[in-house]
Amino acid sequence: MKDASRSKKSELYEHLKSAVLTLALNPGEDLDEVSLSEEFNLSRTPLREVFRQLAGEGFVELRENRGARVSAMTYTTLRDFFLAAPMIYGAVLQLAATNAKPDQIKSLKLAQDTFKATLRSGSAADRAMANNKFHEITGEMADNVYLLPSFKRLLIDHARIGMTFYRPQDQLMADKLSEASSQHDAIIAAIETCDEAAAAQLATDHWNLSRGQIEQYVTPAALDVPMGSMARKTSA
Amino acid sequence: MKDASRSKKSELYEHLKSAVLTLALNPGEDLDEVSLSEEFNLSRTPLREVFRQLAGEGFVELRENRGARVSAMTYTTLRDFFLAAPMIYGAVLQLAATNAKPDQIKSLKLAQDTFKATLRSGSAADRAMANNKFHEITGEMADNVYLLPSFKRLLIDHARIGMTFYRPQDQLMADKLSEASSQHDAIIAAIETCDEAAAAQLATDHWNLSRGQIEQYVTPAALDVPMGSMARKTSA
DNA sequence: TAGATTCTTATTGTATACAAAATGCATTTT
DNA sequence: AAAATGCATTTTGTATACAATAAGAATCTA
Numbered sequence: 001m002k003d004a005s006r007s008k009k010s011e012l013y014e015h016l017k018s019a020v021l022t023l024a025l026n027p028g029e030d031l032d033e034v035s036l037s038e039e040f041n042l043s044r045t046p047l048r049e050v051f052r053q054l055a056g057e058g059f060v061e062l063r064e065n066r067g068a069r070v071s072a073m074t075y076t077t078l079r080d081f082f083l084a085a086p087m088i089y090g091a092v093l094q095l096a097a098t099n100a101k102p103d104q105i106k107s108l109k110l111a112q113d114t115f116k117a118t119l120r121s122g123s124a125a126d127r128a129m130a131n132n133k134f135h136e137i138t139g140e141m142a143d144n145v146y147l148l149p150s151f152k153r154l155l156i157d158h159a160r161i162g163m164t165f166y167r168p169q170d171q172l173m174a175d176k177l178s179e180a181s182s183q184h185d186a187i188i189a190a191i192e193t194c195d196e197a198a199a200a201q202l203a204t205d206h207w208n209l210s211r212g213q214i215e216q217y218v219t220p221a222a223l224d225v226p227m228g229s230m231a232r233k234t235s236a
Numbered sequence: 237m238k239d240a241s242r243s244k245k246s247e248l249y250e251h252l253k254s255a256v257l258t259l260a261l262n263p264g265e266d267l268d269e270v271s272l273s274e275e276f277n278l279s280r281t282p283l284r285e286v287f288r289q290l291a292g293e294g295f296v297e298l299r300e301n302r303g304a305r306v307s308a309m310t311y312t313t314l315r316d317f318f319l320a321a322p323m324i325y326g327a328v329l330q331l332a333a334t335n336a337k338p339d340q341i342k343s344l345k346l347a348q349d350t351f352k353a354t355l356r357s358g359s360a361a362d363r364a365m366a367n368n369k370f371h372e373i374t375g376e377m378a379d380n381v382y383l384l385p386s387f388k389r390l391l392i393d394h395a396r397i398g399m400t401f402y403r404p405q406d407q408l409m410a411d412k413l414s415e416a417s418s419q420h421d422a423i424i425a426a427i428e429t430c431d432e433a434a435a436a437q438l439a440t441d442h443w444n445l446s447r448g449q450i451e452q453y454v455t456p457a458a459l460d461v462p463m464g465s466m467a468r469k470t471s472a
Numbered sequence: 473t474a475g476a477t478t479c480t481t482a483t484t485g486t487a488t489a490c491a492a493a494a495t496g497c498a499t500t501t502t
Numbered sequence: 503a504a505a506a507t508g509c510a511t512t513t514t515g516t517a518t519a520c521a522a523t524a525a526g527a528a529t530c531t532a
Contacts, residue, residue, distance in 0.1 A: 007515095009515090009516095033483080033484075034482095042516085042517095043516055043517045043518075044484090044485095044517090045281055045516060045517070045518090046515070046516060046517095048285060048484090048485090049284060049285055049288045049515095050288075052285045052286075052288035052289045052292065053289075053291065053292050054292075055289065055292065056288065056289050056290075056291065056293050057292050058381075058385065064484095064485095065483085065484060065485075065522085065524065066483090066484080066523095066524075067484070077381060080379075080380045080381055080382055080383075081382060083331075083380060083382075084380055084382035084383050085382070087323070087327055088382070088383075088386070091320070091323055095319075143316075144316045144319060144320055145294075145313060145389065146316055146317060146319075146321070146324070146386055146389050146390050146393075147316075147320050147324075147386055148386075149294065149385035149386045149388075149389045150324070150382055150384075150385045150386035150387075151386075152385075153382050153385045154382050157382075243485095245485090245486095268513090269513080269514075270512095270513080278486085278487095279487045279488075280487085280488095280514090280515095281485085281486060281487070281488090282485070282486060282487095284514090284515090285485095300515095301492085301493055301513085301514060301515075302493095302494075302514080303513075303514070473532100474531105474532090475530105475531085475532085476529105476531080476532100477528100477529080477530075477531090478528085478529075478530090479526105479527085479528080479529090480525105480526080480527070480528085481525080481526075482523105482524085482525070483522105483523080483524070483525085484521100484523070484524085485520105485521080485522070485523085486519105486520085486521075486522090487518105487519085487521095488517105488518090488519080488520095489517085489518085489519095490515105490516085490517080490518095491514100491515080491516075491517090492513100492514080492515070492516090493512105493513080493514070493515085494511105494514085495510100495513085496509105496510090496512090497508105497509085497510080497511090498507105498508090499506105499507085499508080499509090500505105500506085500507075500508090501504100501506075501507090502503100502504090502505080502506095
C-alpha cells in the first residue's frame, strides 16, 4: 500500500531520503553508484534517475563526472536556516490554519502521537523522522506549491540539525524536547480552531526553541566550516 | 563558455527550460521521449535524467509509466502565486539589498538594459526571458539556499503568467510594462544603497502591478479550470 | 628523495537491446 | 448499438555493454 514498497526504485528513493535525514549518511558524504545498485538489485540507469530527483529536492548534490554526494551543511547554511525558517514556517502554519481539512488534522494528531512515543522510547533517528513527518503534514495542509519547495528544503536540514543537536542525554535536553512536543500540541490546537495569528506565533516560538538549543553549541566565531566532521564525531 | 553549450545534455536542459518559460511548450503538454532524443541526438537514458531534474525544479511533472508533461497551471496556482510571491520576493530583495556584491549589481544592471531593449524591439518570449534573468540575479544576490527553491518555482510561473497576460498590443499594456521597468530601476537603486526597507516595499509594489494586470483578465468566479487551453488560445 | 609523467584502474556517462506496461483498435457479445 | 474483451502497437522502464573521463599507482628524471 505504501509508496515505498511499490518498486525497488521508490524503495531506494525512500531509503536514501531517510538516510540523509537521520545522518546515516553524513553531509558531504559520497554515494557510490555500483555498491548501491548491487545493494538494491537495481541497475545504474534507474539509480541515477533517483539521484537526479534527489538532487532537485535538495537531498544530494551532483557534480559532473564526479558522482553524487549528500548535501553539505556549513555554519553558513545554519545562519541561512534560521533566517528563512521562521518566515516560511510562519506562512505555512498560517495557511495550514486556514486550509486544513479534517482528515489532515487527524493525520497530524497521529503523527504527534508517534512523535511522543519516540520521546519515551525511540532512537534519535526515530524521533527525527517522526518530527519530520509532523511538519511535512503541516506543509500539506498549507497546500501552496510555491511555498512547499523551500519548506521541504528546510525540513531536510531541520531533521539533520535535530539529529546533531538534540540528543537527550541530559535533563536539559529532555526538557527542551518535551517543550517542543507541547508546542506541537499548541500548533494542532491553533490549526483546529483556524487561529491564524496563533499559528504564526507558534511557528516563531518553535524555531526560537531550536535556535536557543543550537546556540549552546555553535559559537558565532566559527563560520563556513563544514559540519560533516562534527556530525561524524557526535555519532561515533 | 556558457553552460548550455557544454554538452548535448545541458543543451536539452536549457532548451526545455526556456520552452516551458516562454510557453513554447504549453502547461500540461506531454513530452515525447523518442522525438526529443532524436531531435537532440541523445539517447533516452540521459534524456530521462534531464526530465527527473526538471521535475525536481518544478518545470515538468512525472507520472509513473506515463511520461513527463509540462507543469500545469490552474487558477488555483494563480491564487497561490500571488499569496506566496510578495512574501518570498520581499525577503529575497531585502536580503539582496544586504548581501549584493558589486559584480552582481553590474550583472543586474546589464540584465535591466537587456530587458529595456526587449521592450523596444523584442518578442514576448525575449521579454519574458530577460525579465526572468533580472529576477534570477536578485535571487543569487539574496544567497539563501532555503529561499531559492521557492523563489525559482515562482519565477517559472511568473514568466508563464507574463507570457499569457503581458502582450503589449495596446497602449495600456505598454504603460504597465514601462512601469515595471521603472520598478526594476528602483530595485537596482535600493540594492545599490543597501536600503532593505525600500527593497521590500518595491517587491510588494512589483507584484501588485502584475496582479492588477491579471485581474483584468481573470474573474474570481472561475476556479480550478486548467489554464492550458487559455494559453493555447492566446498564442494561436 | 621530490617531483613530474605515463600507464593502469576505477568511476561516470551514453547507447542500445530487451522487458513491462499502457494505449488504441478491432472483434465479439449482449 | 453499447459495452466488454482480447490483440496489436506504442510508450515507458531496466539491464547491460561500451565509451569517456577522472583518480591512483608506478616509473622515470633530476
